[in-house]
Amino acid sequence: YIETPRGLRSFKTIFAQHISDECKRRFYKNWYRCKKKAHIRTGQKWADDDGKQMIESDFDKITKYCSVVRLLCHTQPKLFKLKEKKANIMEIQINGGETADKVAYARSLLEKPISVKDLFAENEMLDVIGVTKG
DSSP, X not given: OEEETTEEEOOOOOOOSOOOHHHHHHTOSOTTTSOOOTTHHHHHHHHSHHHHHHHHHHHHHHHHHOXXXXXXXXXXXXXXXXXXXXXOEEEEEEOSXXXXXXXXXXXXXXXXXXXXXXXXXXXXXXXXXXXXXX
């Protein structure tokens, strides 16, 4: 996110190479009738050299201009054995250090599972930016 006079604005979004079907389900209203074409090009960016250069330039721009770095993460409903198949998507803000350190840490977490124990300690207070249902 970049700071503007009206508040924070999203500057760049970089997706991982592989996005699970559970996460893709969240982007569609009707999964069984759709063509399932969401985020096909994002995976292709990571495969060729031009795409990798674009991704590197995006990481450099984020390091240079942004003040707030957040991760878009999703749950893995297949591990819960529940009825729901759509993943819940959430933003996790990375705090502490310079922006370059935040970007490097976020880049190291791409396509890796993040457990709740890694993020939160027991009896820790949380600030919730926004929770909506709908």
